[in-house]
Structure formats: structure tokens, C-alpha cells
Amino acid sequence: MNATPEPQSANEGSAPRSPLLLAIGERTRSLRARRGLTRRALAEAADVSERHIANLEHGTGNASILVLQQIANALQCALTELLGDVTTSSPEWLLIRELLENRSEADLRRVRIAVGQLLGTDPADPLRSRRIALVGLRGAGKSTLGRMLAEALDMPFVELNVEIERVAGCSVQEIHGLYGTNAYRRYERRALEETIQLYGEAVIATPGGIVSDPATFNELLTHCTTVWLQAAPEEHMARVVAQGDTRPMADSREAMEDLKRILEGRAAFYSKADTIVDTSDKPLAEAFAALREAVVAATSAQQALIGQ
Known part of the structure; x- marks a missing residue:
């Protein structure tokens, strides 16, 4: 696989890159790594150019997401809530998310196990x-x-x-x-x-x-x-x-x-x-x-x- 040159935005050097776009880029890289995909493989699977993936991971992706962030800020909600992820689909989800927010990994693990046992999806297996x-x-x-x-x-x-x-x-x-x-x-x-x-x-x-x-x-x-x-x-x-x-x-x-x-x-x-x-x-x-x-x-x- 040929190395992809570092992408540059049109105004790089004249203005700092958005922390939001940088965070999205880092999240993209992390998810790609977890799935064991090269940048080229991800581009092919998503049917987009490898250059687009490179720009996204570098923090110079489609800036229209910034408009959504501004709207979310104006509504005093998280961007995920504006986009409508599963944890915003009902009042109960929102209340559960609020309870779990900022909890430690140890606390979240205990909650995950307890919820699984409560719902019968994670029963104690004697074997x-x-x-x-x-x-x-x-x-x-x-x-x-x-x-x-x-x-x-x-x-x-x-x-x-x-x-x-x-x-x-x-x-x-x-x-x-x-x-x-x-x-x-x-x-x-x-x-x-x-x-x-x-x-x-x-x-x-x-x-x-x-x-x-x-x-x-x-x-x-x-x-x-x-x-x-x-x-x-x-x-x-x-x-x-x-x-x-x-x-x-x-x-x-x-x-x-x-x-x-x-x-x-x-x-x-x-x-x-x-x-x-x-x-x-x-x-x-x-x-x-x-x-x-x-x-x-x-x-x-x-x-x-x-x-x-």
C-alpha cells in the first residue's frame, strides 16, 4: 500500500484546525484500528476516496459538521442528541445516560454485569x-x-x-x-x-x-x-x-x-x-x-x- 501524503487544508497554516474535527478524526482512526482496517480498506468499504478518509482522520474533513455543532450548542444539547443516536431515543434512555455519565470504568463494568443479569441476557453461567x-x-x-x-x-x-x-x-x-x-x-x-x-x-x-x-x-x-x-x-x-x-x-x-x-x-x-x-x-x-x-x-x- 502506498503511503498517503499528509493532507493539508486550503487554509492550513493561516487558521487553527477545529478541535471538533480533530476529535472526529481521532475517533475515526481509533475505530478503524479496532477493526484492523487499513485506510485503503476503509475507503473501499465505504466507497469513498482514500484521500477523503485521510482528510477526515487529519481533522480537515467536511466542515459542515461545525454547523451542526453550533446548532447543538444553541439548543444546549450534545451533538449526539441532535444527530439522534440510540441513547436519545426516549426519556428513559436520556435518564440512564445521565446516570452513567462520567462514571469510572469499574462502575460501568458493574452496571453492565448487573443489567445483563437483570434482563436475563447475562445470566451466571456455572460452566x-x-x-x-x-x-x-x-x-x-x-x-x-x-x-x-x-x-x-x-x-x-x-x-x-x-x-x-x-x-x-x-x-x-x-x-x-x-x-x-x-x-x-x-x-x-x-x-x-x-x-x-x-x-x-x-x-x-x-x-x-x-x-x-x-x-x-x-x-x-x-x-x-x-x-x-x-x-x-x-x-x-x-x-x-x-x-x-x-x-x-x-x-x-x-x-x-x-x-x-x-x-x-x-x-x-x-x-x-x-x-x-x-x-x-x-x-x-x-x-x-x-x-x-x-x-x-x-x-x-x-x-x-x-x-x-
């Missing part, structure tokens, strides 16, 4: 401690360490990508090429649901982008004890290259920068895992020992909660 799901970027060691953990715990090992291909009847690459990312996410959700139904206990290696769909990730958090296998970007890259595969950064001259952005975009979601194991600079045996210790501690805590 949760017997399903171990490994999350993280490609190259973190999910397959290698997952197989070792499954053998040590005498559990089945499930590679979710293999289950996705079984459900779809074709390879992951063919799913993306023939049907697109949205179809892949649907197959991913179905494969996870079937895996949870079929296995009362298992070690599951998940695709790196499973955090991209909140519904699928919620399903994973509900029914599995999750472990984020964390590593430095350089180690992720080295391990992926050693496997002979540079996805999702193929043909990019800025592969490392892309990988860092993907990791940055997904880290907040990976951190929702029950426990984190850093595999950076660790020999395989040491990384496995750390993983097994963390899993024993996390599952013991889950079983203690069930016994209360």
Missing part, C-alpha cells in the same frame, strides 16, 4: 470457569499456549477460526473476499455460540478482532473466563512474520504503525478480560507457567463466587 478463552492480537501465542494449556488441564482445544470456517464452508480469507467483514462477524458470532453450546469445558483461541463486535464479545465474557495474552507490538510482528503471515498488514509499508494502531484501538476491550498475561520477552515455558498460574487464580475466583 464459565471451565471455558478458558484467550484473547489478544495475532502473534500473542493464543494457539501455541492454548494447546499447551488444554493438554495440561485435560480439556479440548478449540481454534475459533477453524469453527468459523466450518460454519461458513470456506476459508476466512474467502469469507472476507466473497462476502465482506459483516458476514465474517455473523459467522464468528454463530461459531462462538455453537462452541459454547457444545463444550462445557474447553480452551478457546479467539480471533484478534473478536472485540470488534460488542454482542459477540459480551457473549464471550458471559460464558468464558477470559485471558488477554499481551505482548509488545514488536513481538507481535516478529511472531507473525515467523509464521509467514503478515495479516492484517499485508502490502503496507507502514505495517508496524498499523499494528500499533490496531493494538491501541483494541486494548481497552482486551483489558475487560478476567486476567492479563504479558508474554513479552518470555521464553515459551515461562509464558506458559505464567498463563497457567493466572488461569488457576481466575477460575478459582469464579468458582468461589458461584459457591457463595
Whole structure:
């Protein structure tokens, strides 16, 4: 992928860029990274020019959004309320949003779990401690360490990508090429649901982008004890290259920068895992020992909660 030159607005240098447009640009970059898309891939999926995406991310996108901001300010409401997102669709939504505004991540997590249990969408799963799901970027060691953990715990090992291909009847690459990312996410959700139904206990290696769909990730958090296998970007890259595969950064001259952005975009979601194991600079045996210790501690805590 050819590097895109830094875009410049017509009046750059004569006037500061809008903080609002800069924020929208940063949000766009963050969402793109979380989904593991290059700028070119996003442009193709959105059917707009790569230059337009570059301008948007650089904070020099369509300035008409500023007019909406002025109207929102005049109405003393948030821009999202003017645009009509789901949290503004009823008085109850507005009241709930007000209650949650400015709460800490820990508070929001407790609310999410409590709401799920209240509505029956997040019931306590007695088998949760017997399903171990490994999350993280490609190259973190999910397959290698997952197989070792499954053998040590005498559990089945499930590679979710293999289950996705079984459900779809074709390879992951063919799913993306023939049907697109949205179809892949649907197959991913179905494969996870079937895996949870079929296995009362298992070690599951998940695709790196499973955090991209909140519904699928919620399903994973509900029914599995999750472990984020964390590593430095350089180690992720080295391990992926050693496997002979540079996805999702193929043909990019800025592969490392892309990988860092993907990791940055997904880290907040990976951190929702029950426990984190850093595999950076660790020999395989040491990384496995750390993983097994963390899993024993996390599952013991889950079983203690069930016994209360």
C-alpha cells in the first residue's frame, strides 16, 4: 500500500484546525484500528476516496459538521442528541445516560454485569470457569499456549477460526473476499455460540478482532473466563512474520504503525478480560507457567463466587 501524503487544508497554516474535527478524526482512526482496517480498506468499504478518509482522520474533513455543532450548542444539547443516536431515543434512555455519565470504568463494568443479569441476557453461567478463552492480537501465542494449556488441564482445544470456517464452508480469507467483514462477524458470532453450546469445558483461541463486535464479545465474557495474552507490538510482528503471515498488514509499508494502531484501538476491550498475561520477552515455558498460574487464580475466583 502506498503511503498517503499528509493532507493539508486550503487554509492550513493561516487558521487553527477545529478541535471538533480533530476529535472526529481521532475517533475515526481509533475505530478503524479496532477493526484492523487499513485506510485503503476503509475507503473501499465505504466507497469513498482514500484521500477523503485521510482528510477526515487529519481533522480537515467536511466542515459542515461545525454547523451542526453550533446548532447543538444553541439548543444546549450534545451533538449526539441532535444527530439522534440510540441513547436519545426516549426519556428513559436520556435518564440512564445521565446516570452513567462520567462514571469510572469499574462502575460501568458493574452496571453492565448487573443489567445483563437483570434482563436475563447475562445470566451466571456455572460452566464459565471451565471455558478458558484467550484473547489478544495475532502473534500473542493464543494457539501455541492454548494447546499447551488444554493438554495440561485435560480439556479440548478449540481454534475459533477453524469453527468459523466450518460454519461458513470456506476459508476466512474467502469469507472476507466473497462476502465482506459483516458476514465474517455473523459467522464468528454463530461459531462462538455453537462452541459454547457444545463444550462445557474447553480452551478457546479467539480471533484478534473478536472485540470488534460488542454482542459477540459480551457473549464471550458471559460464558468464558477470559485471558488477554499481551505482548509488545514488536513481538507481535516478529511472531507473525515467523509464521509467514503478515495479516492484517499485508502490502503496507507502514505495517508496524498499523499494528500499533490496531493494538491501541483494541486494548481497552482486551483489558475487560478476567486476567492479563504479558508474554513479552518470555521464553515459551515461562509464558506458559505464567498463563497457567493466572488461569488457576481466575477460575478459582469464579468458582468461589458461584459457591457463595
